[in-house]
Amino acid sequence: MADLSALSPEQRAAELAHQREVHTEFKAAGLTLDMSRGKPCAQQLDLSTPLLSILQSADDCFGEGGLDCRNYGVIDGIPEAKRLMAMLLDAEPDDVFVFGNASLTIMHDAIARCLDYGCLGSTPWSQLPRVKFICPVPGYDRHFAILEQFGIEMLPVPMRADGPDMDAVEQLAAEDAHVKGIWCVPRFSNPSGAVYSDAVVRRLASMSCAADDFRIFWDNAYCVHDLDDAAAEEERVLDIGIACREAGTPDRYLKFASTSKITFPGAGVAAMACSAANLAEAKRLCGAQMIGHDKLNQLRHARFLPDAAALREHMRAHAAILRPKFELVQRKLREGLGDTGIASWTDPRGGYFVSFDGLPGTAARTVALAKDAGVVLTGAGATWPYGRDPEDRNIRIAPTMPPLADLDLALDIFICCAKIAALETLR
């Protein structure tokens, strides 16, 4: 298809009329397709079926050193689960605190502790007149929702192909002591799929911060979620822990990961890794909140994924399911919108999303049109703080959940809607 802005007004009107006819046909078909959230599909979940029955008898429930994982205790996780999560977190097992099923909860609660108690002796953030966080955009809506609920002001900075715009980040961190943290999804960032370069990681670790208790919230949600072996080899991210220790800022980072997109999203294991000082403080403060998380589920996971080779093999099986979906997204968008001049999108090598940018002022309209035709997309604006994309152009495409045939159809509808929204704007 030709560049839509290069068409004559008459040609554009004809194309708009045509796309509206197509859209009307889609609507008449009464479809219900969901591309809204980064959920694994049923076929992926089936890969972890052995996890269900890996503990069968009472004898199976005893961990290393004879620990009865059925009973109370062990607030920071059993040793075998610490080792598993250390693989995901680029950490030593001793630096790992294993929690329940959701890294989102760990991150929320970590910020709550900063607000209530400060960090390693600093003033509790809640006692400050204001608290601000740096938010690379487009970003993850649930990260933003935590900050919004706590009343923490969000400062968007642009996300690049190699991580956040570090000039902007450094300036914000250096000039304002109320700037207390930054969200980072360092590998296959949500939604762009960007992978942080070593230079970006080093700048984050070494930058001058007006706040002594500045914290990098390092959400490594897609740490092993590559679409192929080449990506696993080539898209390595420098560990923020190493970078911070080298930069003399060992307490600056908190790393998070989970098995949500490795085993079962609703029933996985999540963990945090950080410096010994941060870990000791977290253990002390969490002692009032919990006696221990589900150690049986920790044990199930440790036995199901006993080493790096097992983990790698398991993630290869995920990739085999997901790769055709991501390839389909690229092919359909290229064929449908490639030469139209109305859109650009990312082509990630892992993770769960493709970030799509339409013409300014078209994202909300595209999402609404798609909904009319039975395709639920992530809400327009969701990738921005407060749900407000100032240019109204970014849409997160989540291709993992629908079966291939559904995804194919959903993309046809999406492309049609993006064209309509663009043509209405160009008119």
Add this chain to the structure above:
Amino acid sequence: MADLSALSPEQRAAELAHQREVHTEFKAAGLTLDMSRGKPCAQQLDLSTPLLSILQSADDCFGEGGLDCRNYGVIDGIPEAKRLMAMLLDAEPDDVFVFGNASLTIMHDAIARCLDYGCLGSTPWSQLPRVKFICPVPGYDRHFAILEQFGIEMLPVPMRADGPDMDAVEQLAAEDAHVKGIWCVPRFSNPSGAVYSDAVVRRLASMSCAADDFRIFWDNAYCVHDLDDAAAEEERVLDIGIACREAGTPDRYLKFASTSKITFPGAGVAAMACSAANLAEAKRLCGAQMIGHDKLNQLRHARFLPDAAALREHMRAHAAILRPKFELVQRKLREGLGDTGIASWTDPRGGYFVSFDGLPGTAARTVALAKDAGVVLTGAGATWPYGRDPEDRNIRIAPTMPPLADLDLALDIFICCAKIAALETLR
């Protein structure tokens, strides 16, 4: 044994010397026995072994309405788990919010939400100059630890055989708007085993509170934890929800329960029940913290305990294991200390503890002596706010975990230590 205070000084000195010899022998034996925490024993845990393998295949993971419990979502719990937890909570399933493995975490987080956001539009508690809680004593150390960590002032009131001293509770609640809540363990209270009378429940529900957002934290940890069928029939507690609705205070209560002492303490299911308004607020606020808890574990529990009859039968099996232990405690204490005039203790019909009162000034010494002889007891003072028992006399006895033979020996040692501490005081 005779009343120790009625003995002559010489007789007391001789008895003290004798008990010290006994104590020395115990020490020499190098024992390690633990009566410190209310943990189920291995035999109890074995009762729930079928839970481990109740979900075997991918097909087993689908709940009512075809919900795939492996995937993300359903923040407030699956319907079948709501029904199970409603049985424990004396609630309707619609009033239940199912969480993860620990009611302690739910209670901690519920208080955190009151502090951060207030209740149903009230001023956030953290913005008040101070917040106070009524704490019946002796009580549960982990309840007190939550308040202490949040800087909430604790106001002890005496615990009676039928619940807290309601004259004291009513006065505190009525006169000070900073008094925001009360801890209640209404059935087989920790540690006394007291069961709240209907009159106490009605007074809690209907009392005048200076704080409009006063909350009763109703921790029904031992809701079905009877030592025999007669107790299950006779020791019924009026539901605080019914009482509050009748009293026109429908939002005053938050009820909590878990399967920690029904199935696996480390891997159970916990839930909260409350008014529709409180539930809606909790769901809204929790949306930033969690996507959903472990629905596979919820499904396991719902299938393992599908109805009231199954639950009752399962708790009977627990009682059969625990009853001899509680009977042993009563027999040994009666035989060892019954006529000495130095101690009194409760005789609960359920729950996990016996509350022991020695002579004033002897609890810390008794616990220290026991530790010297290899018996770990709950720390003296733990049953009081800030760990400070003003009379230094209360000790929580937790007889559930040790095998009967160990418990027998531990009680011998405990009785010896209680006598030594008393005789030293009487000297």
